[in-house]
Amino acid sequence: MSQAALLQTDLPLPLARRGKVRDVYDVDADHLLLVTTDRISAFDVVMSEAIPYKGAVLTQLTAWWLAQLPADIPHHLITADTDEIIEAVPALAPYHAALAGRSMLTKKAEVVPIECVIRGYITGSAWKEYQTSGTLAGEALAAGLRESDRLDPPIFSPATKAETGHDENITIGTVIERVGADTAATLERLARTVYEFGRATAEPRGIIVADTKFEFGWRDGTLLLIDEVLTPDSSRFWPAGSYAPGRGQPSFDKQPLRDWLDVQRKAGRWNGEAPAPTLPPEVIRATSLRYRDAFLRLTGAPLDLARLGLPADQ
């Protein structure tokens, strides 16, 4: 039986890492298997419940974006089709149900240890820095920006991947010191190209991609776009219909969950640390529907549960 909601996988391959959301396995020296579970985090805490179809939305959305991108953006994806994955890695045959829809077979790359963040709207930590010093990543911005204002051109604001806690913003000068001027320029150019493509594609479809994070890795002398791409977990998605600068915007996908957690906190039922309170079924369902709605709006078609081998809506 395939599963709509899966918290963790246990596959017969060496586990390379378990992130907040993804279980990453080494297939061989050249290939990785990325399994996006249905775990969800909010306020930096991973919830105890899984969100049905979330892993499939993130995986299939990444695959969809990669298929839309201009051909001159090399990337790591080999396939997000479960049958093709099992054909390539026969040892996974008994695990079709766990893999269904939520897995990607990729080319393994040597990860560039820079989180390539692009911001097309000013919010979050960038808004905080701007309010304090009028800068973003140390560079002066135009005066008079309001919270959630659009940034044109978008701003490349790299960070280092921290093993624990929050990523640390770094200047372009620091990126150049770490990876060299040529690679730094390529990272910025690729990140801008993919983000601008994503922002322009999503906006008429009702979703503002306020900012996003890309990762890149080397493979045979080429920089590949790796990891997840333009998903609600790697980006801030805002509903375009209710967008108004001068205030914070709701999250397209996680707002039902965040709102409910806020109520629990204010009522003294949660201290904001792990473990989070048990999520009620209606919050799980509302969140699952938001993720699937994001997929539908962006791609123009609902997540095809039957084709992906996932159970019908529950």
Ligand SMILES: Nc1ncnc2c1ncn2[C@@H]1O[C@H](COP(=O)(O)OP(=O)(O)OP(=O)(O)O)[C@@H](O)[C@H]1O
């Ligand atoms: N093609 C690839 N080659 C090598 N590494 C890759 C590739 N694609 C993705 N990765 C790496 O896989 C890891 C994915 O796991 P990660 O820890 O980010 O999981 P996550 O669930 O997103 O957790 P978190 O929320 O903590 O980021 C990242 O470290 C990323 O750099």
Ligand SMILES: [Mg+2]
């Ligand atoms: Mg990650």
